[in-house]
Amino acid sequence: MKNLLSDIPIRRLFLLLVLLLITTAAGSPAETDAPRTPSAPVTLKARLSPEEATIGDRIAYSLTLTRAHKVLMELPEPPRSIDGVTLLKVEKKAPKKEGDRIVESRSYLYRVDRTGTIVFPALKGTCLSDGKEITVATRALTLTVRSLLPAKMKDIHEIKPLEPAGFYLPIPFLIAAGLLLLALLVVVFLRQRRKKRADLPFVEAVRSPREEAEEALNKLAASGLIEKGEFKKYCFRLSEIFRRYLERRFRFPAVESTSEEIRHNLNTLPAEEKLKEEVRLFLRNTDRVKYAGHQAEREEIDGETERVRTFVALTSQEGTSEKEAEHVAF
Template structure:
């Protein structure tokens, strides 16, 4: 083989290797468990593995991440491994669940910045994992049936029946007195004043939002407390407005439920922005800038105002009766 041919082969190998390295993404996120079938109360090791470029900035998972129905019993974060300008980081969590059935460890969002000058983050998710939890009970052996016992003679208890008669007379007397009281108050209103109707969900939400925005949590640097409260207010409003258990659902499940109830794409995007940013601050220790905080406030108020239900009176009918009419208010473009 001549030197010229050897040089050509060497250049081809270098080109192929360079092309192969160029195809590797900036970041890859995987999730795995040591077992997917357990009995109730067993512990599982759940791992998030991040394979990234050495100079890539990321927001690492914290100790208190949201794992749905699973409780975190412990955690271990081994030292990162560096190899060929790549960093492999592993985050191990010991988790458990105390119920039977099929449970899902929700996707975990990992935020990263594509370059050193990037101010906006991008998100890549560790995939969801299904865990099947079986009961420790295997069923008891069939028990032997016993013979039926014969009848037992019960002596007549005079004291018991006298007590029963006294109670019945007392109940009849109380009923008579209540009836007389009802007759006297019939013209003046209810015997017992009914409780006032519950406040509309949007009134409660707007009041809570304004109180939160007037607080000094942001000025004190308490971003996690601020966004935890903001997420709780919006989830409570969604339960009262759309009647689904938003407090028990993940952000992805909430957004899926909202699409089925709220046709407006703009409303969907407003809620998606606020809840996603809240998750990053609560679970990934992300520190939002002034613009993101301002947008969180504006989009939260806009979402509640645009999706609230208002009540308007119907036109007075011929007989003079008037009934309330429920009107759903839609404010597109707000």
């Protein structure tokens, strides 16, 4: 046997050995037919770039969601407020297909605001796959923020507290400054007052209450409302004219007052009781037409108009008696 092996060339012996090894490897089914481990239906990853920074640097926090087509899940949102950083921008990329997977990603740009360790918390997401609930989560990421100052600095000292400011202005100076300020305010006040007076428009002589009332009554008579049978509209205008006269003549807010409030003010009216009764009758009769739906005749409307004319004529004497003066002052 020894002689037989010695007769075979060494090169041929080496080739036979190599062929034997190749045949053995090719015939082993254990490795070629081993089943592949199925990948997870969904994965969620977070990444921080860079992981070390200094104050003012921009850092990117990115989330990547890889899921199967049949799995529906949205990317979770990191907290809007994370101590030590300020969110500047959010960039969402369109989903893309990689093989039988859908990949979604979103990135967040932050500004670093302080030194030390800043923790980006872990994020969780939940989805359904084949009727089973699956929860995936990222790991918490840590950002290390270095100080730009050397670790040992001996030439920078703590800031000293502010020293109390002394009050060194002499009293005579303060008195003079106060008088100067007061004089300046007086000058400004006088100029403003003079300017307001100069800006006042020229006002012509105001018509008397009687003149205004009689002119308004004449215009109302010429309006044609009575001829058209619009007695309700006529009574509203007649009431406005009468209330305007009462307000100007006797100085109380008759235009904005209700009929009941006007009756109450009659107690202080500087007029005879007979005239006060005329006011009560006018208010009662016109309110019936205006608010109670009373269908008045023309004679009634003419009578109320004449009542107003008579009242204006009897209460508009020139001059003011002592009793009227007291009423106006009140």
